[in-house]
Structure formats: C-alpha cells, structure tokens
Amino acid sequence: MTPTATYRLQIQPDFPFSAAAEAVPYLAELGVSHLHLSPVLEAVPGSTHGYDVVDPARVREELGGEAGLRELSRTARDHGLGLVLDIVPNHMAAVPRHNRALWEVLREGPLSPYARWFDIDWEAGGGKVLLPVLAGRIGDELGAMRVEGDVLHYGEQRFPLRESTAKLPLPELLDAQWYRLGWWRLARTELNYRRFFTISDLIGVRVEDPEVFDATHGKIIELVRDGVVDGLRIDHPDGLADPEAYLRRLDEATGGACWTVVEKILTGDERLPADWPVAGTTGYDALRQVDGLFTDPAGAAELVGQYREFAGPASDRGGYWEATARRAAYKVVTHELAAETAALTRLAERICAADPALRDHAPWALRVAVRELLVRVPVYRPYRIGGEEALPVEAAAAAKGAFTVAEEAAAVDVVRDLALGRLGEGPDHAAFRARFAQTSSALRAKSVEDTAFYRYAPLISANEVGGDPGRPAVDPEDFHAYCARLARDWPATGTVLTTHDTKRSADVRARIAVLSECPERWADFLRRITEEATRLEGGRAPDPHLAWVTWQTAVGFGIPNHDRLETALLKAVREAGLHTSWTEPDQAYERAVTAFVDAGPAGPPLYSAALFARELDPYVRANALGAALVQLTMPGVPDVYQGTERQYLALVDPDNRGPFRQGPPDEKTAVTQAALRLRRERPEVFGESGTYTPLTASGPAAGHCLAFCRTGEVVTAVTRLSLRLSETGGWAGTELTLPGGRWADLLAPEREFGGGPVPVAELFADRPVALLSRAAVREGSAASE
Numbered sequence: 001m002t003p004t005a006t007y008r009l010q011i012q013p014d015f016p017f018s019a020a021a022e023a024v025p026y027l028a029e030l031g032v033s034h035l036h037l038s039p040v041l042e043a044v045p046g047s048t049h050g051y052d053v054v055d056p057a058r059v060r061e062e063l064g065g066e067a068g069l070r071e072l073s074r075t076a077r078d079h080g081l082g083l084v085l086d087i088v089p090n091h092m093a094a095v096p097r098h099n100r101a102l103w104e105v106l107r108e109g110p111l112s113p114y115a116r117w118f119d120i121d122w123e124a125g126g127g128k129v130l131l132p133v134l135a136g137r138i139g140d141e142l143g144a145m146r147v148e149g150d151v152l153h154y155g156e157q158r159f160p161l162r163e164s165t166a167k168l169p170l171p172e173l174l175d176a177q178w179y180r181l182g183w184w185r186l187a188r189t190e191l192n193y194r195r196f197f198t199i200s201d202l203i204g205v206r207v208e209d210p211e212v213f214d215a216t217h218g219k220i221i222e223l224v225r226d227g228v229v230d231g232l233r234i235d236h237p238d239g240l241a242d243p244e245a246y247l248r249r250l251d252e253a254t255g256g257a258c259w260t261v262v263e264k265i266l267t268g269d270e271r272l273p274a275d276w277p278v279a280g281t282t283g284y285d286a287l288r289q290v291d292g293l294f295t296d297p298a299g300a301a302e303l304v305g306q307y308r309e310f311a312g313p314a315s316d317r318g319g320y321w322e323a324t325a326r327r328a329a330y331k332v333v334t335h336e337l338a339a340e341t342a343a344l345t346r347l348a349e350r351i352c353a354a355d356p357a358l359r360d361h362a363p364w365a366l367r368v369a370v371r372e373l374l375v376r377v378p379v380y381r382p383y384r385i386g387g388e389e390a391l392p393v394e395a396a397a398a399a400k401g402a403f404t405v406a407e408e409a410a411a412v413d414v415v416r417d418l419a420l421g422r423l424g425e426g427p428d429h430a431a432f433r434a435r436f437a438q439t440s441s442a443l444r445a446k447s448v449e450d451t452a453f454y455r456y457a458p459l460i461s462a463n464e465v466g467g468d469p470g471r472p473a474v475d476p477e478d479f480h481a482y483c484a485r486l487a488r489d490w491p492a493t494g495t496v497l498t499t500h501d502t503k504r505s506a507d508v509r510a511r512i513a514v515l516s517e518c519p520e521r522w523a524d525f526l527r528r529i530t531e532e533a534t535r536l537e538g539g540r541a542p543d544p545h546l547a548w549v550t551w552q553t554a555v556g557f558g559i560p561n562h563d564r565l566e567t568a569l570l571k572a573v574r575e576a577g578l579h580t581s582w583t584e585p586d587q588a589y590e591r592a593v594t595a596f597v598d599a600g601p602a603g604p605p606l607y608s609a610a611l612f613a614r615e616l617d618p619y620v621r622a623n624a625l626g627a628a629l630v631q632l633t634m635p636g637v638p639d640v641y642q643g644t645e646r647q648y649l650a651l652v653d654p655d656n657r658g659p660f661r662q663g664p665p666d667e668k669t670a671v672t673q674a675a676l677r678l679r680r681e682r683p684e685v686f687g688e689s690g691t692y693t694p695l696t697a698s699g700p701a702a703g704h705c706l707a708f709c710r711t712g713e714v715v716t717a718v719t720r721l722s723l724r725l726s727e728t729g730g731w732a733g734t735e736l737t738l739p740g741g742r743w744a745d746l747l748a749p750e751r752e753f754g755g756g757p758v759p760v761a762e763l764f765a766d767r768p769v770a771l772l773s774r775a776a777v778r779e780g781s782a783a784s785e
Contacts, residue, residue: 001230002259002279002492002687004679005632006036006084006639010500012048015659017068021075026662028079031676034230035076036084036639038500040069041219044093049500049657050086051235052093052202055100056216073228084231084259087220089246090239091196094131094203097158102203105129107160109178117212119194119204121343129179132187132200133157141181142170154181185583191339194435196239197442198336204438208241213249224254231259233282233494238264238381238441241434244276251277259637261494265445265466267379272490280486280493283639284466287496289482290630291461291509292474293706294623296721299516300459300472306523307458311545321456321470328451329375331577333443340439344370347432348415351423358414358423365403365411372399373415374436380444381437382419391416453503454576457549461512461556464502472516476706476720480694483708486635487692495636497627498644500657505641505650508556510623514616515552517723525612526551533605538595546573546593554601554609555616557649562602568651569593619723622768625671626718629769630706632675633716635692645672667767674746674771678714682773685711697760699734701725705760707736712774715743717760719768731761742775 007027009020020035027035039050042058050060059066073083096103101114106129109115110122120129133154134141145154150166152159152173165176174181182190187200194204207213223229232250237243243262250260256277263282264272272281333341345367352358352366373391376399382390396416403409417423419436453463462472486493497506504512515522529551533539541547550569554560573580573593580586601609624647632638641648642660646669650656679686695707695715704725707717717736719725740755748766752775763770 001082003032003034003082003084003231003637004683004686005032005637005676006034006231006494007032008036008038008499008639008641009660010038010048010642010657011040011050011063012038012659013046013062014048016062017064017072019659021072023660023662024072024075024079024081028081029673030640030645031673031678031680032081032640033680034082034084035072036231036233037086039086039088039235041088044095044098048654051088051091052095053088053091054093054095054098056092057219059219069223070228082230083228084233085220085223085229086233086235087217088235089205089207089216090236091202091204094193094195094201095157096160103160106131106177106179107162109162116209117205117215119206121192124343124346125180125192128177130182130186130190130192131159131179132182132184132191134181134183137183138174138181145170147173152177187339188336189338189342192343194340194438196236197446198332204239206241207246208434210249213246213253217250217253221253224258229258231261234260234262234278236441237262239438241438244273247277259492261637265380267444267466268468270379274489280490280636282499283494283496283636284464284499286486286493286631286634286636287464287502288467289474289479290495290497290627290634291464291467291506291513292472293476293479293630293720294510294627295459295462295473295513296516296724297473297475299519299724300462302519303516303522304458306519306526307548310526311457311548321452324456325448325452326375328455329443329447330371332447332451333371333374336446337439337443340435340442341367341370341374344432344435344439347428347435348418351418351426351428351432352414354428355424361411361414362408365408366415368402369399369411369415370436372402373412373419374440374443375447377440377444381441391420450575451577454572455545455578457545457552459512459516460549460552461504461509464504464509465499476703479706480692480708483635483692484694487690491635491688491690493636494639495631495634496639496641497631498641498648498650498656499639500641500653502656503652504553504556505648505656506627506644507620507624507648508553508650510627511558511613511616511620512552512556513623514619514723515555517619517721518616521612521615525555529600529605529608529612532608533596533600533603536599536603536605538592539599539603539605541596541600542589542592543579545578546596550596550601551609553651554606555613557651558613559610560601560606562597564651564655565601566594566597568655569597571652616723619726621667622719622722625668625767625769626706626720628668629671629675629716629718629771632672632679633686633710633714633771634708635686635690638676638679640672640676645669671747671767671769671771678746678771678773682713685713695736695738697734697736698757699731699760701728701731701734701760704731705734705736709739712739714774715739715770715772717763717770717772719764722768731759731764734760736760736763738772743772744775746771746773 041053042055042060043050044052059069093099096106101117104114105112150161162177165173196202240246260278261280261282262278266285348366349363352361376395396412399412400409418432421433456469462469574582579589646663646666690711693709697705704721706720709715735757737757738755743753745751
C-alpha cells in the first residue's frame, strides 16, 4: 500500500512504542496515512537514534520489544494508519559487549561464522582487527585493563578473550588475540574494517552476501510479511557494495508489495536509476527544489559579495563555493579517510602486480590517482558500472594535473577504468569497484555536508543535505519541470522539508531565506549588531565568519535559545575544522565562541536581533506556509517530521531529535491538516495515476505566484519572494487563470472562485497561500463557468 502521507516519529527510550500509540488518534486526525518510525531494531542501550544496531534479529526491548511494536501496529490500524520503518543495512555498532556477532568474530577470528558479516581486511591488519578504542598509546593504558574470566575489561568496554589465553601475562595476552587494541587516533590511518563515514564506532556490514542478508533482514521481512509494516526507508544505500542488487534482493524478499524509498542524495541534475525497484528517494531532492523557490537569486548573489567582504578572502572563508568544497574534499580524503584511501591503493597495487600490462604503475602514482579521482567524483558515488557521468573524462583530465610526467599520469586512467568496471572481473576488481564507490560516498558526505557547508555561509539556509549553496535559487519553470518528471517517473517518491538530519528545520530556513530578498537590510543589521555586541565584554566574535553564521542563525531562530544556539555553533566550528575540531579542539577558541554567544545573541543584543527578525515575520509567514503547502501537494508522498505541522524551530542534531511533543495548533497546522486530509480523501488526485499541470499567472507580479493543478481537481497557489513583492507594489493587475468550474478554498470554506482569471490579490486576501478543490455543483447551478 502506497502511503498518502507519512509522519516521522523519533522512537527512543524516552518515547517508546507505547507513547507512539498514544499519539495515534492525534495523527489520524491530522490526516496522515502512515507512521514513519526511526530504527527499531536492538541498538546500543540508551541510544536516542537507533542507527547503532547491535542485533538485527530482535526488536529493541527498550522501546517495548516486538510485542510493543505489534501492538502499536494494531492500534495504528484501528485508526486507519499503517507503519513505515527506517532500516539500517549498511552498518552495525562496533561495540563488542552489545554486538554478539562482532563479539564472536573477535573471539574466534576469521574462522568465526560471523566473520563474513563484516568488511574486515585481515591481511592488512596482520591477521588482527584494529580496535581504536584506547584513550592513549597502549603502553600508557595497560594499567586501566584487567581480566575477569574470559573477558578483558577496559573502562566500560569489554572484549572477549581467545580460547586458552586468559591466564597469560597481560602483554602476551594482548598479542594473542584476534584483535589489536589501539589508540583512537590510529583509526585515521590504520583501520582495517569498513566503517560508516569516519565513525569507527559503526562497522560496515556485508549485506551483499546472501547469508548475511538473510541473517540481518529476517526480522524486518517477517514484520512486512505479517502485515505489521507497509513500507521501508533504506538508510544510506550508497554505503553498500551494490545498492541495486541489494534492493532487488529486498524487493524479492518482501514480495514486491512494500513501499520502499532510499536515502539517496542526488547531486545537481543526477537522476535515480530508473530500474531500481523502489518508489523513489526519501526526498532531499524535493527539499532543494522547494527551498529554492523561496530564495531570490539576485539577492543571494549580493549576499555572496557581502560575505566575501565581511568574512575576508582568506582560505575557505573566501566565499567561492566550488573552491571551498574542493579544499574540504582534499582535507577529508588525506586525513579522515586516509585508511580508506590506503585500502584502495593496496587493491590497485595487487591488481596491477598480477597483470603484466599494468605492472609498471608505481604504488605512489596509484595512490595519487586514487586521491585525485575521489575528490573529483561529481556525485555521491559512481553506482553505474561504466557510467561516464559518474567519472567524466574531464575529471580524469583534471586529476592528471597532479602529475608532472605524462607517463606517470597514466595511473589515473587505470584507476578510473577499475572504478568503472572496465579492467577485468576478478575478485579484486569487484572489490575495488565497490570500495571506490563506498569511499566516494563517504568522502562526499564528510567533505560537503559536514565540512564545506560549515565553511561557506553567504546564505546558510541553502546549506542543506542535497542542496547546492553555489546555486541556491530555483526558477519556477525548473520547479514545474521537476514536478512533471516526478509525476511521470516517480509519483510515489518521498518528499521532505525537515528530517532528523537537516541542519536547520524548514521554518528556520524559511526565516533565513528572506535575507536573500533584503541583502541591504541584512548588511545594515549586521553592521549595527556587530557594533552593539563589540561594546560588550566577550561580544567580539573570534572570527568574522562565525559572526556572520551566528547572526544568520539568530535571525532564523527569531528569539535564540542560549543552550541550543551554543551547542549548534560549537558543532559548526568543529565540523568546519578551521580553528578547532572534534579531534583537535582549541579550548581557547571554543571559550571565545561561548563568550560571544553569551554576550551577543544571548545577551543584550538579543533584543535588537529579535526586533529585526520580527520585521521580517510577514515574509517568513509566506515562505513557511508556501513551502509547506507545496511539499504537501506536489507529486510524491510527503513526510511530515514530528512537530512540523506547526511552527518548528530547530537546529542540527541533537536539537532536532528530541521525543515527539504535541503542541498547540497554529496557522501552519490548519494548512497542513487541510492538505493531508485532502490527500487521504482523494488519493486518485495525488497518487500514481494523478497528473501535474503548471498554472501561470499574468500581470506585473506574475513571477511571485507559483501555482499548479493536480489531476484537474486541486489547485495549489502560493506567494514567493513576498518581500520583493511588497517593495514593487503588490498584486495590483496580476491574475491567475483557474481551470473551468467552481473552486472551493479549503483554507477558507466560505470562499469560492469561478474558473478563468482570478485577481491574485483576491485569491490571497486572507493568507499568502490557497488550496482550492473543485466544488460540487450546487443544485440549480450551471455545471461549469
């Protein structure tokens, strides 16, 4: 069953299945068709997110166990709702004391029946698995270790001992294990298992192995076949060895009757492979399109110039997106992903050594070629074997620029052909192809989402997963073309505006996006607020880039909450890695950040910032309501993140991952409920047989009205760039031509419109958005007008 709309709930110990069941009547009344649950399989105790799975064969006891999940499903069905689960095929928690499969591997070594579960390069580790868990070098940590029975204790951590080794002296005991305990810093260069991005606490799982797939998916498939679950969200498919093969196996196992979407981040004009057996993506591509509608391109360009002048031209604060992203990619590939790059180089060396035609490529040249190609993959991963678009010729030509001798640069062609599956089909060739793609996706995520997005800040509302800060605005014609393609090719794909991973909620982004319509006001505010804050002790920002980001964030928040703002900003400066980082914290710099928050956005200047934000409220309202209505009625299945049916102001995790709390309804709630109920009542209008038709306004302000008709029965109309609209005279002389018939405004039931030209000022008399449904013909009235 394809959902009409889903509602994401963050299931966690503080909000278990029983709490979700209590929310079911409210959510049914809201109008969704399915609850969308965060991961529910057994995870590390206390985990608030569930992506650190330790046992995929069991539903998590802290949440209420399998009985609790099945009871939630029954309660949901009693109210006409189904369940969608978020599943994590790519990785498990590398916490041996909780992960039984990993425990057995560490105890029995490569002969363990669980050894095939994990991507471990035993040869690279000298027959051992490196566990980078020690606070310092091992010689300094021996005193913190002790043996009890057949278990090695180190702080709160536990490790199994190989048979007959428990009575050995500690140094000999450590040497006798199938694992090597190491300083946590060694993970960067010495790690010999695949992990999730750069997180060594999450170990990659080999679901490409049929036995591993069956073992790790048996419970999920059982829940689907028993009718407990109707749909699946696949977390991070780019991390898998072969996403397409995995999805085909999953589709077959679930009988092809499960609505499935993948968290596939599409870049630019990249398309999801048409033959993947899924309904579409989780919706980050839609997020970028919708956000872009409410961003003014001219003003965004002006902000870039202001940012360059304010933040200074040095290094990554210079305001050039492509250069910032490329520098971030080099940083990540040579530092955080050094172990992954080394693994690829070893594979390439082995392949070349075994092939007489390739034997003379030097290891150093292969290493450089791997690095230079990885940083130039224009998408998250080259998932199409032989696909030129994933590693274009231009990328290879640029990569060769790192070599001074043309003959040595030929290593680039070798690595490119290996990555695209053009140089043989042996086990090492397949391994290289898969690992290159997996590393590429990790590099893209870490360098773009987690580094460059925090280094480049002209308009931070554009710095969102799937977004393009270099091109933050989307033209209405391009949006219509995108929607027409979705209606034709992916009518059941997911759409989102806010998720557990967004760096700023949709309502925060809606506030910040207004700055693109008034860059001159922003410049004046920034000048005034900087002078005001600087007069206070601690009010001078430690660097101008941080000041810019802080004040945009404060505007986005309206009235900033000190603790939430400080946490988000400290995360931002650590991710950016320009002055401090997670692994190399600069305590003095971070104290300066905290002092700046205390004195600035959380001090006396708070009132000036709140006043400026309040001046923008009417235009924020248009952005927030417009984005919500567009997402809820465009092609695809909308996902409503918990709480976003009303104003929801949240920053990056953990701020946006708290338990669900039902709040008082507001104007946004009314818009959301009207759209969701309409989708549920009229699935044929929005479903796979539905159509999408752009509607074009005419007159001097036509570009400020975006409208479309779904299947001839429902019209969505919203106001875009409302501040610019107010500056240029409003709606005078602008009309929107409605299809023939009578149209009822579902947001103001007393109002109806006839077909043909309608003054836009009349359409938006009460609010900046309208949701029209073809009205039933009243007795005695004409059939159409």
